Amino acid sequence: MTTRNDDAPGPVSPRVRVRRKADRGSYDPALVRQILDEALMCRVAFVDDGQPYVLPTLHTRIDDLLYFHGSQRNRMLERMLGKPICVEATVVTSLVLGRSVMENSMNYRSVVVLGTAHEITERQEKLEAMHALVERIAPGRIPELRPLTDAELNSTRVLAVPLEECSAKARTGPPMDRAGDYDLDVWAGEIPLSVITGVPVPDPQLKPGIEPREALLTWRRDGI
């Protein structure tokens, strides 16, 4: 298996080589990390009795490890542990609208990671991963929260996959219409997509007089 967790270009595993539209592929570890950090969540695929399954999950990256968590009774974690898995994370940046039916698609940045997940049992590493998972969806929130208890930490399973065999793929720029289509009277271009937050819905049991932090109200991401 080709190691992809250094910053030097190196040989690429044929299993993650981008074949279709290969000019959109990249094996730059910095780009892989960036996309994983940008994507709000990821998908994990695993095989059980010959049947593939894919489930959405929150993830976080620390150095060259990608972490997931769940309850000790979480079936997805149980079924993926120690087996080959595939993780995919994508940020869709814009709709790409061309002048023909063929040329309507999306711009995106996407990562695929192949590997095997192992369980994290060391207390400090579990704690750091759990905190990082929260900070990714709500930056700055950890210091406000009631800390994890040992019982909570023990009831949580944390798995990690090394970023060894992985690749990135991206599409950017305008539609690529056929030569003759550029004369058509059809608007063409990119429509950027962003995620915004709406009006917060306070917990019905919220103590009176507590307002959400400004950072939670102005949260915005380019790409979805």
Next chain:
Amino acid sequence: MTTRNDDAPGPVSPRVRVRRKADRGSYDPALVRQILDEALMCRVAFVDDGQPYVLPTLHTRIDDLLYFHGSQRNRMLERMLGKPICVEATVVTSLVLGRSVMENSMNYRSVVVLGTAHEITERQEKLEAMHALVERIAPGRIPELRPLTDAELNSTRVLAVPLEECSAKARTGPPMDRAGDYDLDVWAGEIPLSVITGVPVPDPQLKPGIEPREALLTWRRDGI
């Protein structure tokens, strides 16, 4: 295999039964269809030489068939054709922020479909699927576009998976904090997430004087 494409409740395949937090599960065909229609894109998982892969793709649903498309040379379509696959589509509706590290998650609606994809070769069905795929990302656009040619249609592969073995799962509502945590001076509740469009980026080769339709500028979706 349990058939799930009627509107009557029926027995549920054990492979798609929601086990973890089973109260969040549903096998209502109307809900499954609604979530598939809401989700901008989906993920398809397949197995190749024992290794699972998952890739993001656009989809569209017509009646109880879920369609994907790509080039005739598309490797994902080639590798998934006739084999067991898993399709997953998720709409994340809000961040759910509780008072402890354990209670920070997301509200979502999610669908998992198991099945086998078959190729659509009938011209009219291919055409309808291709049009529906564009209309889903850019409603009202098909009448503006240069129609598909036979050569384009022939160069495109359309696959379909029946919505037979599938289930939905959803989380709604506020965080479920531990009894003692409700006294903490921490804001808790839900932060709704939406997708909005940004300022359109015209194709550099756009003919002068063509403006995008209003519907493209005001496009918005609740949930991401």
